[in-house]
Amino acid sequence: MLERLVRMLVKEFIQVLRNPRMRAVLFVMPVAQVIIIGYAVSTDVRHVPMAVYDLDRTPASRDLISWFEGSGCFDVVRRIASEAEIREVLDTGEAKAVLRLNRGFAETLAGAGSARAQFLLDGSDSNTASVALSYAANLSADFNRSILAQRFSRTAGVRLEAEPVGLVSRAWFNANLDSRHYFVPGVLAMLVAVITVILSSMSIVREREIGTMEQIMVTPIGRLEFILGKTIPFAVIGFVDVALIALITVFWFRVPMLGFPPILFLGTALYLLSTLGVGLFISTVSATQQQAMMTAFFFMLPAFMLSGFVYPIANMPLVVQALTYLNPLRYYLVIIRGVFLKGLGLQVLWPQMLALTLLGSAMLLLAAGRFRKTMS
Amino acid sequence: MSLPSAGTSAVTLRDLERKFGEFVAVNRISLEVRQGEIFGFLGPNGAGKSTTIRMLCGLLEPTGGQGTVAGLDIRTQREEIKRHIGYMSQKFSLYDDLTVEENIDFFSGIYSVPRARKEARKAWVLDMANLQDHRRTRTGLLPAGWKQRLSLGCALLHEPRMLFLDEPTSGVDPLTRRAFWDLIYRMASEGVTVFVTTHYMEEAEYCDRLALIYRGELVALGTPAEMKDSLMADQVLCVTTDRSHEALGVAAAVAGVRDAALFGRDIHLMTGDAEALAPRLRRTLEEAGFQVGTVARITPSLEDVFVSLIEARDRAEGAQKEFKV
Numbered sequence: 001m002l003e004r005l006v007r008m009l010v011k012e013f014i015q016v017l018r019n020p021r022m023r024a025v026l027f028v029m030p031v032a033q034v035i036i037i038g039y040a041v042s043t044d045v046r047h048v049p050m051a052v053y054d055l056d057r058t059p060a061s062r063d064l065i066s067w068f069e070g071s072g073c074f075d076v077v078r079r080i081a082s083e084a085e086i087r088e089v090l091d092t093g094e095a096k097a098v099l100r101l102n103r104g105f106a107e108t109l110a111g112a113g114s115a116r117a118q119f120l121l122d123g124s125d126s127n128t129a130s131v132a133l134s135y136a137a138n139l140s141a142d143f144n145r146s147i148l149a150q151r152f153s154r155t156a157g158v159r160l161e162a163e164p165v166g167l168v169s170r171a172w173f174n175a176n177l178d179s180r181h182y183f184v185p186g187v188l189a190m191l192v193a194v195i196t197v198i199l200s201s202m203s204i205v206r207e208r209e210i211g212t213m214e215q216i217m218v219t220p221i222g223r224l225e226f227i228l229g230k231t232i233p234f235a236v237i238g239f240v241d242v243a244l245i246a247l248i249t250v251f252w253f254r255v256p257m258l259g260f261p262p263i264l265f266l267g268t269a270l271y272l273l274s275t276l277g278v279g280l281f282i283s284t285v286s287a288t289q290q291q292a293m294m295t296a297f298f299f300m301l302p303a304f305m306l307s308g309f310v311y312p313i314a315n316m317p318l319v320v321q322a323l324t325y326l327n328p329l330r331y332y333l334v335i336i337r338g339v340f341l342k343g344l345g346l347q348v349l350w351p352q353m354l355a356l357t358l359l360g361s362a363m364l365l366l367a368a369g370r371f372r373k374t375m376s
Numbered sequence: 377m378s379l380p381s382a383g384t385s386a387v388t389l390r391d392l393e394r395k396f397g398e399f400v401a402v403n404r405i406s407l408e409v410r411q412g413e414i415f416g417f418l419g420p421n422g423a424g425k426s427t428t429i430r431m432l433c434g435l436l437e438p439t440g441g442q443g444t445v446a447g448l449d450i451r452t453q454r455e456e457i458k459r460h461i462g463y464m465s466q467k468f469s470l471y472d473d474l475t476v477e478e479n480i481d482f483f484s485g486i487y488s489v490p491r492a493r494k495e496a497r498k499a500w501v502l503d504m505a506n507l508q509d510h511r512r513t514r515t516g517l518l519p520a521g522w523k524q525r526l527s528l529g530c531a532l533l534h535e536p537r538m539l540f541l542d543e544p545t546s547g548v549d550p551l552t553r554r555a556f557w558d559l560i561y562r563m564a565s566e567g568v569t570v571f572v573t574t575h576y577m578e579e580a581e582y583c584d585r586l587a588l589i590y591r592g593e594l595v596a597l598g599t600p601a602e603m604k605d606s607l608m609a610d611q612v613l614c615v616t617t618d619r620s621h622e623a624l625g626v627a628a629a630v631a632g633v634r635d636a637a638l639f640g641r642d643i644h645l646m647t648g649d650a651e652a653l654a655p656r657l658r659r660t661l662e663e664a665g666f667q668v669g670t671v672a673r674i675t676p677s678l679e680d681v682f683v684s685l686i687e688a689r690d691r692a693e694g695a696q697k698e699f700k701v
Contacts, residue, residue, distance in 0.1 A: 003485050008486075010482070011471070015471065214435065215470070218458055375430065
């Protein structure tokens with residue numbers, strides 16, 4: 001029994017690791033991808049290109065413009081001289097926002113009225129637009145406060161008292177709200193899923209396609225031995241990849257690792273049960289490798305979308321939220337972020353661990369049950 | 377119904393049947409294979425050869441009938457059967473990306489060859505397949521004939537008493553095929569029962585006994601000699617003339633000739649009674665101005681036998697269909 005399993009493992013490892021291209025796909029590609037994605041995936045909005053349409057041309061209008069520029073959130077890329085140009089810069093994407101100050105801005109500001117500044121946004125990228133908008137709102141509030149302060153000190157000779165309510169906010173676990181801290185551990189979950197699901201979904205169907213399956217089926221090898229022989233190597237590869245990516249996350253991207261790393265690996269082991277179970281299941285129901293590849297793809301796309309990796313689960317319709325409970329990625333993301341950013345341990349993460357264990361065993365049993373040593 | 381005692385038979389089949397939906401791939405086949413013989417299973421492509429062999433090896437479940445292999449039931453003891461047989465499919469099915477030695481080690485482990493025997497068995501396979509100098513070669517790089525030998529070796533690692541070969545020589549050249557058959561003889565001489573499917577007629581001649589299967593049914597069973605002597609409804613007359621091509625039409629028109637065909641420079645005639653036809657044929661041809669050499673009855677080849685059996689079966693089925701309409 002043990003000998004047959006060992007032989008299976010040796011064979012699988014030779015087959016996976018002998019091919020140099022395969023080695024690159026398994027160990028170089030994830031590393032390269034996490035680095036590239038780590039730099040690319042960021043929802044932080046900085047240096048929004050902005051055009052300025054200043055009809056007032058007074059010290060006051062220039063003050064407001066330089067207030068925006070000085071914040072680092074906006075870069076003035078163009079000064080516009082006509083109405084038509086507003087459309088042009090937004091159409092071409094040269095600027096994502098336009099700040100328009102009408103004639104009389106300074107006059108109104110100096111008088112009693114409230115001076116109007118128009119802020120136009122390219123809303124086609126709604127994420128960037130809403131972030132830019134909140135920056136602009138904050139900037140104008142700050143600007144108001146500084147003007148009021150000046151007026152008070154000039155007219156009354158007293159300093160402006162504190163605002164009635166001053167909100168002092170501080171984000172825990174990610175003090176700078178650095179989206180990289182949030183995303184890079186998520187990329188880990190994604191890459192490991194891609195590698196293990198695709199590898200295992202190819203495994204059995206590949207042998208069927210090249211004809212070796214028939215030869216294996218006339219040997220006395222047991223179903224369990226065969227399934228384990230097909231699972232363990234990919235689990236090991238998954239672990240190596242998790243370790244590699246975790247090292248890059250911590251030492252390259254400086255994402256804090258506050259928790260106890262073995263918790264991460266325990267979570268990974270349980271997560272791999274599910275991804276390998278899904279992969280093997282796909283492999284037992286597919287007739288060709290191409291079919292398996294497509295099926296794996298159609299599993300993974302919704303798995304990513306509905307995991308909370310990008311879109312918050314709490315915002316989804318209830319039916320879809322219910323579906324996400326079947327998604328292993330959902331639990332693994334909580335574990336990863338918990339271990340990296342919050343330093344959580346088993347006392348908090350056990351429900352996720354339990355869910356992964358149940359999901360994973362169910363998928364693996366289903367796959368093993370589908371696998372027969374006979375042809376249909 | 378009890379099965380015949382399996383002590384002396386390597387394989388016994390009774391009314392074995394396999395349907396795929398409505399399609400009957402194997403239609404109630406009964407036969408027996410004796411210990412130690414080379415049993416040929418012949419038939420055109422799609423006749424049901426592979427389906428039968430897969431049922432015998434435990435790869436497919438029969439939908440009807442009974443059978444034993446090495447005394448074990450093919451319905452209930454499939455896993456047990458797998459320990460006692462060797463199987464080689466028509467498709468090369470070792471791992472191309474493993475070396476010769478790695479393939480041997482893999483199958484040796486899967487078949488649980490005892491540790492003490494492993495080295496000896498590996499040496500035996502390398503020697504038998506003549507691959508001692510290529511043990512570290514990737515299997516995928518070997519020529520087709522060498523791969524076949526290695527496949528055979530891997531199927532024999534656990535020293536089975538029964539060997540199933542499903543079209544083992546399809547796609548290899550005649551010399552390699554001949555060499556492969558030398559190996560099969562060697563196995564048989566060591567007491568291994570060989571069950572081989574083929575559609576090559578010259579391979580059929582090498583077998584001890586043959587079964588002809590056509591459209592899932594057993595059409596004939598016997599030794600090659602028996603088949604040629606007794607199973608052929610027609611006799612074959614061989615005629616040599618000076619202008620065979622032109623003479624063919626004249627000969628075909630002679631009463632009592634069922635079929636006429638050119639074989640090289642000779643004419644082969646199928647007839648119910650060669651003795652009576654010979655003088656009549658010679659006279660007719662000479663009167664038509666041909667120089668006639670010999671007119672002699674010859675032993676039909678296996679190919680003649682099978683073609684005539686299958687055509688007879690087709691005619692019978694055709695008649696049946698017409699009758700039904």
